[in-house]
Amino acid sequence: MTSMNARERVLKMFAGEEVDRPPCFSGFGNVTTEGLRSLNQNFATTHLDAKMMAAAAASTYKLFGFECGVAPFDLCIEAEAMGCEINVYAHSEDLLYPTIKKKLIHNEAELDIVIPTGLTGRGRVPMMVDVIKQLKKDIGNDAAIGSFVLGPFTLAGQIMELNDLLKLSFKKPDKIGKLLDQMSDVIIQVAQEYEKAGVDYISVREMGATSDVLSPRVFKSLILPYLKKIFEKISVPSVLHICGKTNDIVPAMAESGARAVSVDQKNDVAETRKKLGPKALIFGNYDPYNVLVAGTPDLVRQTIKKCMDDGVSAVWPGCDIWPTVPPDNMKAMMDEVKKYRR
């Protein structure tokens, strides 16, 4: 097979064409402290500056050959565009991820919300467009450029108390359905803006709907319809990610219309491969903390090999790559993937 660069490999894999080996990339944040150090940047300020974010997002490809550049690194973009304030913990030297400071909905009576117009001009959405363009220019010929949006349920959990959302999903499914429909519209607008900016693929992160929290039944009846609506409107290759327990919902995830299904270490990928068939794109499923950060290079190699033996279409983490990953482990992972032959 002719040699291909990282971007070509990822795009061919998405297109269902044959590739020399599974790509090793991600749909989520993968900035490393090593990368931040090489740029002399601090994590907290990186979330607020397009140039810094683009540089950080490109650094893992540049340092380790990880086959993508992905931004942003936090889960607050959509909620912020709707009017939530965020906290980036500017005072802290620890690696803290931005969070929502104030919710929009505080009780059932406030469920009826109006989505602001001109959403894509609000919050950090314009900055994200800038980041994607800079990333494309920097490494976009060689590495795949991706971004992510939240799933409707997870986004609803950002703008109201998750506890209330969970309970109301039972007590007032109609009202929650309407809210999820509004969330879907927000997500579609943001995703389409990223597409226009030039991303190669988009992941939808619906981690709030994991079977650790929510029953497969509610996932299928309440959430799946809106995921379908979203994936219908995304034209670049798309990925549906749910972390935690997913063994019972992978068929429903595949039904969502996402091009690929992404799962974490709690999923039995060999089983999932059997359920979804040889053609389905399944991404996963190494533990980004306990293996990639806390493990030895040997454990990394074993785990990555097992992912590929189990039949993943791409070697891909169960969540964000945790910044403190040791460089030797990154190198071990890349090396193990490159030498793999099916």
Next chain:
Amino acid sequence: MVTEEKKKELLAKLRNAVIQYDEDTSKEASQEALDVGMEANDAIFNGLVSGMVEVGKMFEAQEYFVPELLMCADALYAGLDILKPHVKQLDLGVKGSVVIGTVEGDVHDIGKNIVKMMFDVAGFTVYDLGRDVPLDKFVAEQLRTDSDLVCLSAMMTTTMTGMKKVIDDLRAKNPNVKIMIGGAPVSQDVADKYGADGYAKDATNALKDAINMIESLKKMKDEVEAKKKG
């Protein structure tokens, strides 16, 4: 006096109200229990709490998920609100107070809320600081309330390190307080390394450990008192 039969019927009603997350029935049955002269303690522990124990089992068996658990808790609280003022003395052997919260930078609070509920049920006084709690607030709240126990929850490996700071600070200011930590990335190993007194992998074990810890704390205090006198 209330007949055995009536008592049984009401206990079953309370238990089922919790299991079926029926707040109205829980309130009704609690009021009825008081009206017919049942002991509030009996109604709480053999009715409401026994229902919650069953719910815990259903959660482990994946028949119930987090939303069901939260709704069952609401039904339990609805009854508890009515019965609590009539409780003579909670007969758990210990009475304790606890400060609980999820540490700074971490908004994962589902697990913390479940642990908190177990303490409420057991009759502890609970000071819930919520999530994303600035580290020095734990220390200030412990000093303010003189609680026996401080419970820290963290769901991320990065925020987990904040727990060490809280533990060191608490130890410096108040060597007697007991500290328990938990959350997905936490293990017995981590608890030992950070110098916490306890770790539990889930809410039920958290409660058991807490009761043991407070018992030993009380014993220690009694011994000191006895020495002073003797």
